[in-house]
Amino acid sequence: MHTLIVLSHPTPQSLTHAVAQAFAKGIEQSGQHTTENADIAAEAFEASYNPADRSAYLEQAALPFDVLREQQRIDKADALALIYPVYWWSFPGQLKGWIDRVFSNGWAYSEGADGRVEKRLGRLAVHLIGIGGADSGTYARHGYDKAMRTQIDHGIFGYCGARVVTSEFLLDVNGPAAASHLATARALGEKAFAHLARGTDRSVAAEAA
Template sequence: MHALIVTAHPRPPSLTHAVARRLADGVEDAGHTAELADLAREGFDPRFTERDIARFQQRAPAEADVRAEQTRIDRADALALVYPVYWWSMPGLLKGWIDRVFSQGWAYEEREGRDERRLGHLAVHLLAIGGADMRTYARHGYFGAMRTQIDHGIFEYCGARVITSELLVPAAGEDARRHLDTAFDLGRTLFRSGPQSGVADAA
């Protein structure tokens, strides 16, 4: 089976990229294949322009860069997003990728007051990397808000199944290597794990 792993971080030496690579290592260690999509390095344009509105209204076809991303997703049995938490959500580059790629007519269809969800075949795994401790997320309800916005509001709306929703945060007395172990273990079980969600600290 094949996993598409998407990252959105401008610095290749970042923890985000290291986690994505370890996730891919785990997938391959289990005998599957993985493709890493580095949106920053590839120069994906996240701007939602008038041309994207025309596509949303189904007055124009998808542009070549959008079709290429949709093809990558269509090839995958699982989609994993690995990203840093910016302002209690995903980076603008990744959100723009979703805005443009998960378009009407491909990810979903609105017709005659009914929504057709088209990504029911896709398993989704989310690994968000936070800089604040878990107490901060819990005190303000940030992680719950992120799951409502991203897991439910984006992927479940399109019919995709969110299998994993992890928040990797700093813990006292531990270093970031434990996040790499978490990513590798998840990669090894990516295609045989049931729904799971939560926080690395709570596991």
């Protein structure tokens, strides 16, 4: 099985990159699975939704080359992992722009003439790892974790039919909990395809509920 790991952080020495590496090692340790990194900051992915994207949506014009390239990377993968720092209780802007442009009508979903939506990413397993500075108590007290899962897990991936298998926050990065984050990321990678062995599509979040 193959996983595309999309990470969004401009600094290679960041915790985000270290978490992505640990997650990849966890996936690859069995020798049965492979990973590919899509470092969209290093690759200078253009995040702004532009007239060409709009034409593709409204007029069924051809998608821009960079969007097609990203879709092809996902098409080759069995799983998609997004690993990112939490900015203002959401994705970094570049990662949100990546979603805006790449998850296009006709590929991630289709809108029928009757208004019904066809979910087109049902084959895809998704792993979400957000990295935040605040502690878990802050997230729970203000409902940030629930709000982000509603927006991202359900609003984006649920809309397209993709299965969110992992939905985790690695928090309090400047506190004592940070020391365990790389081990946690590796452990998440080790069980990234455990849902296949269990014969279930239930997400980690659903199991914890």
